[in-house]
Amino acid sequence: MxxxxxxxxxxxxxxxxxxxxxxxxxxxxxxxxxxxxxxxxxxxxxxxxxxxxxxxxxxxxxxxxxxxxxxxxxxxxxxxxxxxxxxxxxxxxxxxxxxxxxxxxxxxxxxxxxxxxxxxxxxxxxxxxxxxxxxxxxxxxxxxxxxxxxxxxxxxxxxxxxxxxxxxxxxxxxxxxxxxxxxxxxxxxxxxxxxxxxxxxxxxxxxxxxxxNHRERASTVAELGQIFEDAWHDRGNVCIPAFAVGRTQELLYWFAAHWEQWQLARWRIFLDSPMASKVVAAYDRHHDLFDERARRVWNGRPSPFRLPNLRATPTREESVALNRIGAGAIIIAGSGMANGGRILHHFKQNLGRREAHVVFVGYQAEGTLGRRIVDGARWVRIHGHDYHVHARVHTVGGLSxxxxxxxxxxxxxxxxxxxxxxxxxxxxxxxxxxxxxxxxxxxxxxxxxxxxxxxxx
Structure with missing residues (x-):
């Protein structure tokens, strides 16, 4: 061999x-x-x-x-x-x-x-x-x-x-x-x-x-809740570049598990990824592969994929409309390394806002826009134009x-x-x-x- x-x-x-x-x-x-x-x-x-x-x-x-x-x-x-x-x-x-x-x-x-x-x-x-x-x-x-x-x-x-x-x-x-x-x-x-x-x-x-080694998941999840609290008081949006398979589903899982504690009912939550919406449906078809704890959460209220204020935005027009929201939105969009996809349009609208928060929840490969932002770049180029990074940037590595x-x-x-x-x-x-x-x-x-x-x- x-x-x-x-x-x-x-x-x-x-x-x-x-x-x-x-x-x-x-x-x-x-x-x-x-x-x-x-x-x-x-x-x-x-x-x-x-x-x-x-x-x-x-x-x-x-x-x-x-x-x-x-x-x-x-x-x-x-x-x-x-x-x-x-x-x-x-x-x-x-x-x-x-x-x-x-x-x-x-x-x-x-x-x-x-x-x-x-x-x-x-x-x-x-x-x-x-x-x-x-x-x-x-x-x-x-x-x-x-x-x-x-x-x-x-x-x-x-x-x-x-x-x-x-x-x-x-x-x-x-x-x-x-x-x-x-x-x-x-x-x-x-x-x-x-x-x-x-x-x-x-x-x-x-x-x-x-x-x-990653941080303990409990402290990582607590950090995520604190980010949402800070962002609410800053009166900004939260942009989360997330991989359509894996990270998006885990985020929604934690949203459901901490729904009341994080006061998520006050937010508008958007899943701005046609692919992620289809992946969510695939996860729903394979509960037999979940662990016991996940099955309990899925059968509880609210269910992760059916949060009462979660809205999927499959069309381009619905995605563009999110750019008119100045505060109170959690936007989960691809791609996870910010090297393409709809997250770039939300970055163009939010990176320059000091009240906005950007949360990276996955690995950022060398050469990607996500890696440059995580490494502290103050200016980034998106679609041929330069944007100043004023938003607060968080790297939540414990969700890997x-x-x-x-x-x-x-x-x-x-x-x-x-x-x-x-x-x-x-x-x-x-x-x-x-x-x-x-x-x-x-x-x-x-x-x-x-x-x-x-x-x-």
Whole structure:
């Protein structure tokens, strides 16, 4: 069994790892690279392998940095099955059709700026390409071990990161590979804890937060309540860039759980993301994947997805109308890293207001607008214009859907004996810190792959 690392190797986004085993070629994830314009331009490059020569594609979960190039892979020749957990298969049309729409909009804007004689910019893929790719989906339940190719077996275990997120177990050539995908933190709301696994010959472990530990969730939630209290007294709006899958649902969960304590009835709450509204419906269809505490909250009053003053704004006109609200609104909008989507329009209206509050509740990759604001930029450029940042900026890191350093190590320590380890899906600073901690505890020298590296199991 050989593993070729092609993405999320030295960076967080663009997950893509090729496994050669039992005479077959299995690709783990096919994600979008996210960040600066230069980094995102790499998504259009040729794949470092022949898509038509792949025998199977396995997807860990529905975030775009893990599935975002699947339609392009199919467009360029992949014709095999796409295996993923059933809830992920339910989310994929929502995520990929939105991605195609964003690509079409980007291409249209770029073409308006082209000079005469320059060739037109083509979108990375279209909604038609998405529909073609979706026909190849083969949904699987958790915990079922299946032969997906002669001599290759697959099982998906609950990773506790987002709905349908999976740890991938792959058996072939008498060896076993475990790919963590993205692991969620223990005791997080809504979803179950990541599944412990005891045996492997090689582990590919994510390391997004390999260099830090999150605040306790209780203190983080208390901080969120204080932000809303301060914002109410400041008579401003609260803008929350949030990922449509995972973070938005958790925010609504906490809103329901603390409805009276935070006096949320006095606010107008807007879910300004057509994609997030569809994802909410998908979560509603998969209560069987929730933990016991979440089921109790969902059955209580108010229910997280049916708050009495929660309003979805699916149309562009409804979204634009929010810009006329000067105070008293909580606006949850994509994208989570503020590198596109409707949140940019709300930033243009609110970043310059000292009474406004901006709350980041997730990881902000290098090169994104969100990262620049979190790092303290006083001026930012949005849609070709510069905006002064006067709003109060909050980073509420304890709501992360990723395990922190402590959680990653605890999950790895379920393996007995500790297997060889490759750290993926993390910036080098985070990977090096996590490798150092695991090395001190277990004497394991973790591999830090870079694109093009190969490991033999």
């Amino acid at each position: 050989r593993v070729h690392f092609h993405g999320a190797a030295g960076m967080v986004t663009g997950s893509m790892h090729l496994v050669e085993a039992a005479g077959h070629r299995v690709l783990l994830d096919c994600g979008m690279i996210q960040g600066s314009r230069e980094l995102e331009a790499l998504n259009a490059a040729e794949f470092p392998f022949d898509p038509a020569a792949l025998d199977a594609l396995v997807l860990s979960h529905a975030h775009i940095d893990h599935i975002g190039r699947v339609p392009l892979l199919v467009k360029r020749g992949y014709r095999g099955p796409i295996y993923t957990q059933a809830a992920t298969a339910d989310l994929m049309p929502i995520m990929l059709l939105d991605s195609a729409a964003l690509a079409a909009g980007d291409a249209e804007r770029a073409n308006r700026e082209r000079r005469n004689g320059e060739p037109p910019v083509e979108p990375l893929y279209t909604s038609h390409d998405v529909q073609v790719a979706l026909r190849q989906l083969q949904p699987l339940p958790y915990d079922a071990r299946s032969e997906i190719l002669p001599g290759v077996e697959l099982a998906l275990r609950d990773a506790g990161h987002i709905l349908g997120s999976a740890i991938v177990e792959l058996w072939a050539d008498g060896r076993k590979l475990v790919f963590s995908g993205d692991l969620g933190p223990r005791a997080a709301p809504i979803l179950r804890d990541p599944t412990p696994i005891a045996e492997a010959d090689l582990v590919l472990l994510e390391s997004t937060y390999g260099d830090r 859907a990723h395990a922190d350093q402590r959680g990653l190590i605890e999950w790895y320590e379920h393996f007995d004996p500790p297997p060889p380890l490759a750290l993926v899906h993390g910036e080098d600073k985070a990977r090096e810190a996590l490798a150092g901690e695991i090395g001190e505890r277990h004497g394991i020298v973790a591999t830090l792959p870079h694109p093009g590296m190969r490991l033999t199991v």
